[in-house]
Amino acid sequence: MTVPVERSRSRRPVTWLTLIGVLLLPAVIGGILVGALYNPTDRLDNITAAIVNDDKAVELNGQLVPLGRQLTGGLVKGADDQPSNIDWVISNDEDAASGLEDGTYTAVVTIPENFTSAALSTRPGETPERATIGVQTAPDARVVDGAITAQLASTASSVFGTELSSQYLTNVFLGFTTLGQQLGTAASGAHQLADGAGQAATGATGLKDGLGQLSDGSAQLATGAQQLAAGATPLADGASKVAGGATSLAGGTREAATGVGDLAGGANAIADGNQRLADEINGIADQIPPEFAQVATDLSQAAPQVNDALVKAAAALQQAADDCTGTPEQCDALRKAADDANAALPQATATVTKIGQLAGDAAKLPAGIRTIAEANQQLADGARGLAGGATKAATGLSTIAGGIDGVAGGASQVASGVQQFGAGAAGLSSGAAQVASGASSAEDGAGQLADGVQQVATGTSSLADGLDTAVQQIPTYTDAQAQSLADIVADPVSATGVSDSLFGIAAVPLLAMAVLWFGGVASFVAFQAVSARALTSRRASGLVALRGFAPAAIVGAVQGLLVAGVVQVASQYDWGDWALFALVCIAAGVAFAAVNQALVAVFGGAGRWIAAIVGALAVAANIVSTVPPVLAGLSSLLPTSPAYSAMLGALASSGGVGAGIVGLAVWAVLALIATTLVVVRRRTASLRTAAQPA
Known part of the structure; x- marks a missing residue:
């Protein structure tokens, strides 16, 4: 069963199976990416890491203090507000090394033997020393596995160190109170001596x-x-x-x-x-x-x-x-x-x-x-x-x-x-x-x-x-005041609104923009950018260009709606924000269809190659802010830039939706003009071309 749409590089019409494949391609790709990357911290138990505790306990006031064991217990237990935790295995040096080599362990966290002695080196009469832990990632680990393991170990160490600093500072502040009391006693004695x-x-x-x-x-x-x-x-x-x-x-x-x-x-x-x-x-x-x-x-x-x-x-x-x-x-x-x-x-x-x-x-x-x-x-x-x-x-x-x-x-x-x-x-x-x-x-x-x-x-x-x-x-503090002040001084700066998710709010618009762009590329892998009958057609050049654009535009709009649906299933956004996001996705799908039509119409097969580079550059320039300025500048000039800005503004309520849609409209109009000019050029036949048999 066919549809009245010309197939690319063939005079045969496009079948419904091809059309459905083009429609579903962005949704399938987007679903795979979102399903694999969204909220990875909820599935930390898929990562297996080893803990090697070589720490030696230190005797303090007649009692053994095993801080390495406590840190190990904290890592294994995890945080109360975190629904998932890495699958930690308490191991030794030999087992951890072999497990890291054969892939049993994604990472190994090693607590050295001087961890407790270094952590307690702030006591009077000792040389202060920083307590450290080592993190080693398997060579064949996933891209972000090492970062997740290191971040959890670093956070646990930081919280553990903050607790030690808080206890130390509590004693210091209570020492101020004791010093003030002793000086007060000395002052009273000095007054009595003076009398x-x-x-x-x-x-x-x-x-x-x-x-x-x-x-x-x-x-x-x-x-x-x-x-x-x-x-x-x-x-x-x-x-x-x-x-x-x-x-x-x-x-x-x-x-x-x-x-x-x-x-x-x-x-x-x-x-x-x-x-x-x-x-x-x-x-x-x-x-x-x-x-x-x-x-x-x-x-x-x-x-x-x-x-x-x-x-x-x-x-x-x-x-x-x-x-x-x-x-x-x-x-x-x-x-x-x-x-x-x-x-x-x-x-x-x-x-x-x-x-x-x-x-x-x-x-x-x-x-x-x-x-x-x-x-x-x-x-x-x-x-x-x-x-x-x-x-x-x-x-x-x-x-x-x-x-x-x-x-x-x-x-x-x-x-x-x-x-x-x-x-x-x-x-x-x-x-x-x-x-x-x-x-x-x-x-x-x-x-x-x-x-x-x-x-x-x-x-x-x-x-x-x-x-x-x-x-x-000299300030004086109660036990509660000293504890509160020590907690603040030990961790004086905190950040609010910081997400611990590696898949942030900006990732959804980026993935949606990318799959819709490559969906537009796929449309003109299957569809003809300029009708093969353009030369003999009686329609105006603009209508011929629109005839090639219309199927891809419809497919792009449907692709945008499907991608927005996949995002909503995975993320459960507010319906008002999602409706605006879906509208932007539909507009992006239509605009991307026009741009990819123009690229193939102007450059032929090289246009698809250029489209692939545009998609890669758009993704690379928006992953991290450390991208080179040249690439960031080029990315801002691409048609993907207004689409990403509008999608992000719709989900993050940061504004820029209207400007993004206007930008997409401008790119669509310019692309249709370019396609129309190609149609006009192709309808202008030379005598040699006219003399050739059809």
């Missing part, structure tokens, strides 16, 4: 003031004791004279009772002298402050406490110097102050001890002076009583003479005691002067100590403020 140093400086200043008062009081004590010693000498001389007079008086009394009146007068004189001496001694005693004895006693008792305080202050200063965490200048100043304090400590404690001893002796001075004054007062009273008795009782002169002898002895004792008192007062004056000098030296040392401790307090306060600033600048 203690300030209090020590205040105490050292108070010690300086107290030593100044001690120096002044000791100087006054030395002056008073000196005056007391000076007054004791005349008192001793007077007592000696009293003793001599009493002896003479006793002898005179025995010789003459008539000298009683003189004795009474002498006794009154003695009483007056003793009274004056008692008054002078009382005056000296009155010059001593009432609190002198208590102050001297307190000073004597405080001496050990002062020594303990000095020892503790020097030890605290030395401890602060040893634990110094400030700047080098602050630490050097603190150590110098500690050295000076330790050097001055023995002299200071010895001086304070001596001061305590002298103060204890001085505490007894007021009571002794009062005792002497009372004795002189009693002596004065007794002399007055003696004078009165001498006046009233002459008969007792003998008895009085004996008493006067006793008085002479007592006066001698008084003179001796007063001389001893003068010597003691002179010693007291000298000791008090030494106390005053030592207290003055101690006052200077206390002033230096106060200055040094104040510098320590200032430096420690600056250190505490610096630590507070550091604490404020």
